[in-house]
Amino acid sequence: MNVFRIFLVNCLFMSGVACVAESPKESFNVEKAAGYNPVIPALKSYLVAQDATKGQHHICVIGYVEPINGGAGKNNIAWVFWREGNRLTLWEPAAEGFEPKDSLKHSRRDLDIAKDVTAATEEIGSSTYKKSVAWVENVKNDCQKRGKSYEILID
Secondary structure, eight states: OOHHHHHHHIIIIISSSOOOOOOOOOEEOGGGSTTSOSHHHHHHHHHHHTTOOSEEEEEEEEEEEEEOTTSSOEEEEEEEEETTTTEEEEEOOOOTTSOHHHHGGGOSOEEETTTSEESSGGGGTTOSSOEEHHHHHHHHHHHHHHSEEEEEEEO
């Protein structure tokens, strides 16, 4: 039985909820990519900007290589899942002349999973901002499998 069938059987019969599976995207490690380093200070700066409470915070980062619209090359992006904040944030590499440690806190896509995520893809409508629960779960699961986890202490 192939992986997709196992995933689908698991989703449909174990949870009672239909799931959406995406084909695996090409991934990369943000620690080895220009525009993201230093990673730990960038994550800490993001948490401080989000007014994170004092204590230990758990973050998972998955980097994706995506085709640029029109097929003119590829672009690196990352998604950052902050467990305690229940947020999924787009992390694009810092542009030349900008500090990588500040790039994450100025994200153009910072999803509050409780507010910006819909139960079904059809509910997204014409929104260019909202995402479906299935999409969010796919990114979170992919992050656990192929991403990098961090524990950041805010004191």
